[in-house]
Amino acid sequence: MIARFLLLASVASASFILPAAHAQDSAPDQADAAIVGGAIVVTARRRAEELQDVPLSVSVLNADAIEQTGSYNIQRLTQLQPTLQFYSTNPRNSSINIRGIGAPLGLTNDGIEQGVGIYIDQVYYNRVAAATLDFVDIEQVEVLRGPQGTLYGKNTTAGAINITTRAPSFSYEGKAEISVGNLGFKQAKATVSGPITDRLAVRIGASVTDRNGTIYNVATNQRVNSQDFLGLKGSLLWKATDTLSFTLSGDYNLQNPVCCAQIYAGYGPTQRAANRQYPALTAALGYQVPSTNPYDRLTDLDAALRARNEMGGASLRAEWDLGPGTLTSVSAYRYWDWQPSNDRDFTGLDITAKSQNPTQQKQWTQELRYAQEGQTIDFVVGAFAFHQTIHTTGSQVQGADASAWLLNPSSPLSQIPAVLEGLTADNDIRLKNSSAALFGQLTWHVTDRLSLQPGLRLNYDRKTGSYDSVVTGTASDGTRQTVTFASTDPWIVAQRGVLAPQSFDAKFSDWNLSWDLTASYEVSDDVMAYATWSRAFKSGGINLNGVPLDANGNPQLNVATVKLEKVNHYEVGLKTQFWDRRATLNLSGFWTEIRDYQAIVNNGQNSVLRGYLANADKVRVRGVEADFSVRPSDRVNAYASGAYTDPKYLRFTNAPCPPELSGGSSSPATCDISGQLLPGISKYSLSYGVEFNVPTAVLGGDGQFYLGWDGSYRSTFSSNASRSITMDIKGYSLNNLRLGFRNSDGINVYGWVRNIFDQNYMEVLATTPGNTGLIAGQPGDPRTYGLTIKADF
Incomplete structure (x- = not known):
C-alpha cells in the first residue's frame, strides 16, 4: 500500500515538470462538453447533444456526483440508479442488469454474452468483471435503458453503460484526492494533464x-472480503491537423484482495433424506458453524481465498472531420487474467479442499463509423468487428470430510474418507468468439418539432468451444485411476x-437483423414526447460449465448450445423541464418481451454445484x-x-425446481414456473438525494459549507432462478450522509457516513452443493465512515 501511495505521489509531482511554455487554452473537447450553458450534454446517440433532446431513457452522473457519493465503481452506482442491478459473489461471477434483464443471475458461463453493453471511451468491454474495478479519472457515466443495438457494439438488448474518462487538455491541470475511514479504508487518486507540444497533450x-474485510475468519484469524485495488490510466492526444486527431x-487494473467468502445465511429443508441434510450431517461430523447469525460476520472457511483480477488494454481512436460529418475509428485490445481460489462447500469442514477456475481472456475490437448532422437529416453509419479467446483451466479437489458429507450415510463407503479424499477434476475450457456487424441510425426532422428515427443492425456471430473434464480418484485397491463410466469398482x-x-465440442453461428423506430415530438420548447418500437437479439451461446x-x-x-434471445421492446416517454x-x-413506460430467454439451470444430477443454460x-x-x-x-x-x-x-415449463422441491428420489426433474417473478428484480426501487450549502469566506475566496444526503430503497427480490420460500431477500433501504467545505480554488474537504443506520441486508443468497439445505449469503457493507480531502490545481 505504501508503494502504491508513492506511485500516486509521483503522478501528482509529474505535474510540476510539464513544460509550462506549452500551456495554452484548450479547444472544447469531450471533457469540457459535459455541461454546456447549464444543460447536460451526452453522447448516447454517438454525437454530443443535450440530454433533454434525446428520445431515450438515459440517466447521467457526472464526475462530481460520482465522487461526492462515493460511487467509485458500478456496484455502488446501483444506489443511484433504481433500474440498474449488479450482483457479484466474486469478479468473475458478476452480472449486470438493466430493468431486470441482461444476464442470468447465478454462476457465470463463459459461453454466453451479457445483455448490458459496457463501454469505456467508446471501447466495448465483453466481460462483466470490468465493472468490479475502480473508476479512474471518470468524466461522466450514462446509463442507457432499453435495447441499443443499432448504435452500440453487440448484444445491448437490455441497455448500455457508456463511461467517458477525462480527455488530455492543452492547459495545465491536476487533481489529487485522499480518503481514510474505518475498517482501515484508504483510497487515493491523482491525475495530471497538460501539453507536451502545441499539438500533443x-x-x-x-x-x-485498500480496506480490511467485513467478515472475520476464525479459522485463519484474518478479515476476508477485503478491498485491494490499483488502477492506472494514461492517454495521449495528438491533433495532427485542425480536422484530424x-x-x-492505455490502462492497467489489479485487484488482489482476500476474497470472496459467502457465509452461513440459513437452512431451508429440501426433499433429501433427513440424514443427508445440513443439521444431521453437521451433527454426525461434530461440526458447528461459528454463528448462525450472518450479521455477526463470522466464518470458519478452511480453503484458501483469493480473487486476483488483472485487466488492461490499449486503444487508438481517430477522429477526422470529413466533409459535413466526422469519421471515427476505434481500435482496441483488452486482456483479462483471473486467478481465484474459493471454498465451495461454504463451511469449515474439509469437503472441497480446492475449487478454482483461473481464466485468461483476450479481445480485439474495431469500430468504424461516420456521423453527420444536418438541418433535415442526421445519421450515423458504421461497422463493428469483435474477436475473443477464452482459456479456462479449472480444478476441484475433494477433502477428507467429503465422503461423510456427499455420500449416502447408509452406505459403508461414507465412513471411509479415502473414497473421496483427493478426488480431482481438472477442467480445460476453451472458446473462440467472433462477431461482425453493419449498423446505422437516421434521424429525419420531419418538421421543427417532429422527428422520426429508424435504425438497423445486421449482425453475425460465431462461437466454437470445448469442455474437457478429466477426473481422477483412488480405487478400492489403493491405486490412482481415471474415473470412467466403464469402471465397476464401487x-x-x-x-x-x-x-x-465429460468432454464435448460445440459450435454456434447465426445471422440476425435488429431494428428500431422512434418518433419524437416537441410539444413545447421544454416538453418532448417519444415512442419507440424495437426488435433486438442477444447472441446464442455454448454451455461451457458442463452439461x-x-x-x-x-x-x-442437445443442451450444449443455447438459442439466441429474441426481444420485442416498446417504450413511451415524456421529457419535461x-x-x-x-x-x-x-x-417512461416500457414493455419488453423476450422469447428463448437464456436462464441458468442448476444441475441436480451431481453433488457439485453446476449451472448450465x-x-x-x-x-x-x-x-x-x-x-x-x-x-x-x-x-x-x-x-x-x-x-x-x-x-x-410467461412460459417456462422445464425450469429448475426450487430447493424445497429438490433432492428427493421422487422430486420432479423440472418444474413449471410460468407466471413466477424473475430473480434479482425488485418491483419497487427508489433513489433520492438532497444537498444544502451555505456561502462562507473561510480560507479566503468563494467557499461554502454543505450538507448532503442520498439514499436508496428496493423491495423484496428473489435470489434463486426459480422462486423459493427460503431464497427471497427482504427489501431494504440504505442512506448516506456527507458534510464538508469546498471553495472556488478547488479545495474540498468532507466527512461521510455510508449506511448511516447500519442496515443489515443481503446482497445475494445462494444454494450450496448436495441439496443439503444450507444457504450461503453475502452480507452487504455495514456502516462505514471517513474523511476525504480533494484538491484541483
Missing part, C-alpha cells in the same frame, strides 16, 4: 483503494456420482420510471428517481 491518472489510451462408481468426467449426462455418461449435446428550467421531470420460452418485463431533479436556488439541489418493474416468466 497527455493525461495520466491513478487510483488505489488521434487519442492513444469406489469409482461413488466418485463419478460426485465429479463426473447433464445420460445414463451411459455421455454429454447431452419547468420552473425556468430549474426542475426536470422525465417519465436453458431457454425459457417467454419472459415479459414491464414497468414505469420517473427521474426528477430540482434546483430551486444556488443553495439547494435535490433529485429522486423511482421505478416500478413487473418481471415475469
Whole structure:
C-alpha cells in the first residue's frame, strides 16, 4: 500500500515538470462538453447533444456526483440508479442488469454474452468483471435503458453503460484526492494533464483503494472480503491537423484482495433424506458453524481465498472531420487474467479442499463509423468487428470430510474418507468468439418539432468451444485411476456420482437483423414526447460449465448450445423541464418481451454445484420510471428517481425446481414456473438525494459549507432462478450522509457516513452443493465512515 501511495505521489509531482511554455487554452473537447450553458450534454446517440433532446431513457452522473457519493465503481452506482442491478459473489461471477434483464443471475458461463453493453471511451468491454474495478479519472457515466443495438457494439438488448474518462487538455491541470475511514479504508487518486507540444497533450491518472474485510475468519484469524485495488490510466492526444486527431489510451487494473467468502445465511429443508441434510450431517461430523447469525460476520472457511483480477488494454481512436460529418475509428485490445481460489462447500469442514477456475481472456475490437448532422437529416453509419479467446483451466479437489458429507450415510463407503479424499477434476475450457456487424441510425426532422428515427443492425456471430473434464480418484485397491463410466469398482462408481468426467465440442453461428423506430415530438420548447418500437437479439451461446449426462455418461449435446434471445421492446416517454428550467421531470413506460430467454439451470444430477443454460420460452418485463431533479436556488439541489418493474416468466415449463422441491428420489426433474417473478428484480426501487450549502469566506475566496444526503430503497427480490420460500431477500433501504467545505480554488474537504443506520441486508443468497439445505449469503457493507480531502490545481 505504501508503494502504491508513492506511485500516486509521483503522478501528482509529474505535474510540476510539464513544460509550462506549452500551456495554452484548450479547444472544447469531450471533457469540457459535459455541461454546456447549464444543460447536460451526452453522447448516447454517438454525437454530443443535450440530454433533454434525446428520445431515450438515459440517466447521467457526472464526475462530481460520482465522487461526492462515493460511487467509485458500478456496484455502488446501483444506489443511484433504481433500474440498474449488479450482483457479484466474486469478479468473475458478476452480472449486470438493466430493468431486470441482461444476464442470468447465478454462476457465470463463459459461453454466453451479457445483455448490458459496457463501454469505456467508446471501447466495448465483453466481460462483466470490468465493472468490479475502480473508476479512474471518470468524466461522466450514462446509463442507457432499453435495447441499443443499432448504435452500440453487440448484444445491448437490455441497455448500455457508456463511461467517458477525462480527455488530455492543452492547459495545465491536476487533481489529487485522499480518503481514510474505518475498517482501515484508504483510497487515493491523482491525475495530471497538460501539453507536451502545441499539438500533443497527455493525461495520466491513478487510483488505489485498500480496506480490511467485513467478515472475520476464525479459522485463519484474518478479515476476508477485503478491498485491494490499483488502477492506472494514461492517454495521449495528438491533433495532427485542425480536422484530424488521434487519442492513444492505455490502462492497467489489479485487484488482489482476500476474497470472496459467502457465509452461513440459513437452512431451508429440501426433499433429501433427513440424514443427508445440513443439521444431521453437521451433527454426525461434530461440526458447528461459528454463528448462525450472518450479521455477526463470522466464518470458519478452511480453503484458501483469493480473487486476483488483472485487466488492461490499449486503444487508438481517430477522429477526422470529413466533409459535413466526422469519421471515427476505434481500435482496441483488452486482456483479462483471473486467478481465484474459493471454498465451495461454504463451511469449515474439509469437503472441497480446492475449487478454482483461473481464466485468461483476450479481445480485439474495431469500430468504424461516420456521423453527420444536418438541418433535415442526421445519421450515423458504421461497422463493428469483435474477436475473443477464452482459456479456462479449472480444478476441484475433494477433502477428507467429503465422503461423510456427499455420500449416502447408509452406505459403508461414507465412513471411509479415502473414497473421496483427493478426488480431482481438472477442467480445460476453451472458446473462440467472433462477431461482425453493419449498423446505422437516421434521424429525419420531419418538421421543427417532429422527428422520426429508424435504425438497423445486421449482425453475425460465431462461437466454437470445448469442455474437457478429466477426473481422477483412488480405487478400492489403493491405486490412482481415471474415473470412467466403464469402471465397476464401487469406489469409482461413488466418485463419478460426485465429479463426473465429460468432454464435448460445440459450435454456434447465426445471422440476425435488429431494428428500431422512434418518433419524437416537441410539444413545447421544454416538453418532448417519444415512442419507440424495437426488435433486438442477444447472441446464442455454448454451455461451457458442463452439461447433464445420460445414463451411459455421455454429454447431452442437445443442451450444449443455447438459442439466441429474441426481444420485442416498446417504450413511451415524456421529457419535461419547468420552473425556468430549474426542475426536470422525465417519465417512461416500457414493455419488453423476450422469447428463448437464456436462464441458468442448476444441475441436480451431481453433488457439485453446476449451472448450465436453458431457454425459457417467454419472459415479459414491464414497468414505469420517473427521474426528477430540482434546483430551486444556488443553495439547494435535490433529485429522486423511482421505478416500478413487473418481471415475469410467461412460459417456462422445464425450469429448475426450487430447493424445497429438490433432492428427493421422487422430486420432479423440472418444474413449471410460468407466471413466477424473475430473480434479482425488485418491483419497487427508489433513489433520492438532497444537498444544502451555505456561502462562507473561510480560507479566503468563494467557499461554502454543505450538507448532503442520498439514499436508496428496493423491495423484496428473489435470489434463486426459480422462486423459493427460503431464497427471497427482504427489501431494504440504505442512506448516506456527507458534510464538508469546498471553495472556488478547488479545495474540498468532507466527512461521510455510508449506511448511516447500519442496515443489515443481503446482497445475494445462494444454494450450496448436495441439496443439503444450507444457504450461503453475502452480507452487504455495514456502516462505514471517513474523511476525504480533494484538491484541483
